[in-house]
Amino acid sequence: MDEKQQIREFQRKVEQTLFRHRSFLDVTSMLQESNARLTRSVMRAVTECGCIEIRASRQEYSKGLQNSIHKYRSHLYHNLCESCTDLVSTEMGKHLFYFTSLCSLLEIPLSQIFKQELKNLSTLGFFYLR
Ligand SMILES: [Zn+2]
Structure with a gap:
């Protein structure tokens, strides 16, 4: 099974599982909750485990966008x-599950999003970030 098929199969499996939480309200609220849980898991790696650290300061900009990008921390x-x-x-x-659930409720194939974003990245390059 290639990656495109895996993405389609993943969305199909999500849709099969979704029947219990088929409400748009349930899915969007669970998507928000899974986002918070994901962020919390990263913060716990910092504050409870300590395996990663966050040390932040102002980003230094230099002349030329391409040079700046390599210096971003x-x-x-x-x-x-x-x-x-x-x-x-x-x-x-879990976050991907609820994101995919929302895609399904809105009848948007997950593979279409990957394809579109890959095209945008390829076309816009450095200017992709909004
Ligand atoms: Zn850790």
């Missing part, structure tokens, strides 16, 4: 440990 230091990687990945998966 993520403000993240170190790497997620195995346990935090598992937790964050799980929350990302």
